[in-house]
Amino acid sequence: MGLRARLLRYAAGRPRPLVVAVPGFTGVRLAVEADLRRRGWRPALAPAEADLLIVCGRPGPDLARAIDTVWDQMPSPRARADAPTASDVPSALDAASAHLADEPAQLEDAAQRASYTPETSMDHSTMDHGDMDHGDMDHSAMGHGDMDHGAMGHEGHESMDHEAMGHESMGHEAMGHEGHGGHGGHGGGHDHHMMGAPHGLAMADRAPDRDGLKLDVLHVPFGPVLADWPAGLKVTFTLQGDVVQAAEVEHLAGDAGAGRFWDGTNVVAARLDALARLLAVAGWTGQAAQARVLRDQALDGKVEKARLEKFVRRTRRSRTLRWMLQDVGLGETNAWTRASGWLAEIGGETRPDTSAATPPLGELLVGLDVAAARLLVAALDPDTEGAVAEHV
Amino acid sequence: MSESLLVLPLLVAVLTVAAAAFDAVLGASAAGVPGAWRAWDAPLRETARLLVRQRRSTLAADRLLRRAGVLVLPVAAVLAAAVLPLGGARAASDMSVGIVWFNAMEVAVWAGVWLAGWGVNSAYPLVGGYRMIAQGLAYELPHMFALITVAVGAESLRFSDVVTAQHDLWFAVQMPVAFLVYLLSALAMAFWGPMSSPVGADLAGGAAAELSGADRLVFSAGRHAMLAVAAAAAVPLFLGGGAGPLLPAWLWALLKTLAVLAVLVWTAHRLPVLRMDRFMTFAWTALIPATLLQLLVTGLVAL
Known part of the structure; x- marks a missing residue:
């Protein structure tokens, strides 16, 4: 061997x-x-x-x-x-x-594998972009054909409007840039901005951000394949830097057939499951793992009481967690009060009032940075269970 | 120059594997894996796994920047270790500005993470890179004041002088605020535990999200090495170097290093990750005044 x-x-x-x-x-x-x-x-x-x-x-x-x-x-x-x-x-x-x-x-x-190109040291395909030297580049797995760059080598046009590239969204790629507006006043000859669509990608759009600076705008999908993320949820963030300017929410469905798993009979396990996701997103890995162990115990109906109480106590006492969660607003409540409510239910205390309506997810996310946005989604824990594909 | 120059990378490597193994066992134990101690070989299996793996190439990646960024991490860790006295033995290079050199190597890590995050041309790693720079802005000033406090206490920037100056009383006792701030920035240097937002789980691995195969191996090893070196530096800076009864100096230095390293690794499992916008406020309004006050007190004592 x-x-x-x-x-x-x-x-x-x-x-x-x-x-x-x-x-x-x-x-x-x-x-x-x-x-x-x-x-x-x-x-x-x-x-x-x-x-x-x-x-x-x-x-x-x-x-x-x-x-x-x-x-x-x-x-x-x-x-x-x-x-x-x-x-x-x-x-x-x-x-x-x-x-x-x-x-x-x-x-x-x-x-x-036809579609995946691993990086090799031989892969030095230098494309001819007229005067511009792009150096070496790799084409990735996403099947971009070479675009006709010659057609874009016009001089001094005021606005080039490239269509958004139709990338299949895929959780971890950030390349669905949209148009590429107004380059005014190129002083003749080729300018660096003139490369149009290098590698078949339109350049990122730019727009003023909340501080009035011109910043690149990226359209970045989160989900549906993402760890500690609600099943089937896809949120496409419009990002400047790491600040969310807009968010578009979609639900991708599962195949029909399965019934509802959290049907209200096992509230403790359901809350522990949600809390495990929130703790994992907050980066408290040890406590998230604890929550999952306790959740599985609760589902089997043999939860260790002392361990559960210790878990609730330690989570509730964490000043760092409260510090990180309490400014993440969910309408009238915030992520920390939400987590505290779950902890109360897990600890067997009276069910807190959860009637407070929350605005739609897409609105809540605007203006947050990515870290807060992830915490918000985990704390809101939108119910995606019901999404079922219609059979064609 | 001495034989420690040859021993040094080996020592760093051993500490690196020790940190990774301890981290794996702690993780398995928290997750309730039966027989958690058996996870000690997880770093070895991970190394094997990454060695036989393809690299991932992203569209229009800047390969040179990415490789440079990844490679900076282990190189900076070993170069930072070069100025540390190894217990009784001399440092590989006991230069007169050792503390400044150490600090410079640690800042090189920011560049490494930023380049690796930028170079792959993907949004998650890019945001991870942003976070590393924000983190640097937040922790670096308190960290530098802590190091300056040490230098003022020892009246020298040379690590061996710092050890000698702690003959009567360890700096950890003399300047507790500086010591605590140093431990926090040790986590930040290796973007570890509460300071790990640049490679955060909420960004699917942040700056490292698109790294695979050898790239990921070098990045991850470099990060663990930086943590080990940051722990090792705490010993001459605050814990009296190799000083201690009965045992030889090198063994004391090793034991103290392992103890600090264990605390740092353990912290990662016990605390949530700090969001940089929140931590920035704390660092500038609480940590900087605290370290300045510490510096003032130490300065008055030194006079």
């Missing part, structure tokens, strides 16, 4: 899975999380980090397309585990680990 095969085998003992939650299949996600914990596999945060893609349930057509894009972006060696039901989880993960250790299969997969 060669060195590479040995390394593959050794590494396959502890792969880094990217877990994709699908609306309507919460039970499968919980089974996956419990199984990963049993195996000691630490979940990955991004496709580049992951070597194993776990799909928890049956996604609807749009979500399936997004998942396929993420699968395409994962560097080899890679494995995919689709678990339509909770009982499929152990065997699917075993098979995926075995596939990761299988050197011939991985080599074949890597050779056959």
Whole structure:
């Protein structure tokens, strides 16, 4: 056995899975999380980090397309585990680990991948853009054909209006730039701004930000494949720097069939699940892991009382957490009061008044930076469970 | 120059693996993994995994900047370690401006993270890079005042003089505020734990989100190495270097380093990540005055 095969085998003992939650299949996600914990596999945060893609349930057509894009972006060696039901989880993960250790299969997969171009030192394709020297560049996995740059080499036009590039949205790419307005007054010849659409991408638009500075505008999708994020939710942020200028909310559905998982019979477990996401987004990894352990105990109906109380006490007492959450506003409440309400329910105290209406997610997000926006989504915990694809 | 120049990268590597292994065990234990101690080999498996992995290429990435940024991390860590006295042994380079050199290497890490975040041409890493710069603006001034306090107390910028000056009383006791601020900035140097927003989970890994294969390995190793070196520097700066009863100086220095490192790694599991807009206010309104006051007190004592 060669060195590479040995390394593959050794590494396959502890792969880094990217877990994709699908609306309507919460039970499968919980089974996956419990199984990963049993195996000691630490979940990955991004496709580049992951070597194993776990799909928890049956996604609807749009979500399936997004998942396929993420699968395409994962560097080899890679494995995919689709678990339509909770009982499929152990065997699917075993098979995926075995596939990761299988050197011939991985080599074949890597050779056959048409859409993914791994970086190689030979890849020095220098494109001819007239006078402009773009240096070396790589084309990534996203299938941009070479655009006709010659057509854009006009001199001194006032406004070039490139269409937004129709990238399939994919959770982790930030390239859906829109038009590229008014370059006034190029003093003849080629200017750096004149490169039009380098690499087939329109340049980022610019607009004044909240401080009156001209800043690039990026359209960045968050979700639907994102760790500690509501299943099937996709929010496209319009970002300047890291400040959200606008947010467009979409729901990608799961395939029909599964019933509602959190049906009100197990409030403690449901709140622990939401709290685990919030704590993970807040970066308190240890406490988030605790919340997941307790959640699974609560679902089995054998929660350790002392451990639960310690968890509630420690979370509630954390000044740092309160400091980070209390300025994240949810209409009349804020993220900290929301979390405190969940903690009260978990601790078995009287259910707090949750009747306060919250404005729509897209409005709440405007003006926040990305860190606060992520906390807000986790604290709001929008119910995406009901989204079900209509069968065509 | 001495033989410590050869030993140094090896020492840094050992501490790096130790930090990563301890972190993995703590993580597994918090997650309730049965037999959590068995996770100690997670960094080795992760290394194997990344060695056989393809690199990820993003569209229109600036490969040179990305590679430079990634490579800066381990290089800066080893160069920063070069001025640290290794217990009884001399530092690889005991230069007269050792504290300034150490600080310069640590600021090079900002550049590394920023370049790596910018170079891949993707929004998540770019925002991670922004956060690193914001974090630098927040922690660097209190951190520099803490280091200046040490230099004033020792009346020298040379690490070996700093150790000698603590013959009677450790600086951790003499200047507790500076010590606490240093521990906080040790986390910030390695963007670790509460200061890890540049590679935050809320950004799918931030500046490191698009790194795969060898790039990710070097980035991650460099980050752990920086944490280890920051912990090792706390020993000559505040904890009396190799001073201690019975045991030889090098062993004391090693034990103290491991203790500080363990505290830093443990903190990551016990605290949420600080949002930079919130921490910035705290750093400028509370930490800077506190460190200035500490500097004033130390200055009066030194007079």
